[in-house]
Amino acid sequence: MFMVILLSAGILFFTIIIHGLVVTCLYSLCIGAVRNARNLSGLARLCLTYVFVLGFVFAHFFEIVIWAVAYRALGALESMEEAIYFSAVTFATIGYGDVTLSGGWRIGSAIEGVNGILLFGWTTAFLFKVSGTLWFIEDNEKPKPGQG
Secondary structure (H helix, E strand, C coil): CHHHHHHHHHHHHHHHHHHHHHHHHHHHHHHHHHHCHHHCCHHHHHHHHHHHHHHHHHHHHHHHHHHHHHHHHCCCCCCHHHHHHHHHHHHCCCCCCCCCCCHHHHHHHHHHHHHHHHHHHHHHHHHHHHHHHHHCHHHHHCCCCCCC
16 A cells, blocks of 8 residues: 555656646746737637647646556556546546546545646636736736725
């Protein structure tokens, strides 16, 4: 059990690093346009939103595949298709229960579920901030209380 926890913690850490790199890349790629949002058309704002959303979709898929590769490489699941399916359902905390791991690996899937919650939460927070900046510019331009 200790080895499963250690390996799962390593995968969790690795996927957090990947997610951080994706956040940093998307931010670096788009920050100029986001800061200049008041000069963008609605279509340009929508396209910029798509860049962020699709970037995060690819990141989450890659993170799911990392878990799936681990399950498959360690013999916890029989096929790569089954491993990706199980990993996606677990990462998204859907948990259908039609595919399960053997007793020794169940703790690893629980850690994957925590990983998915954390990374989806991070994505949601980032998209919320970007959307607010892109789409609610008027609210950002109002003076703060006490500033006039």
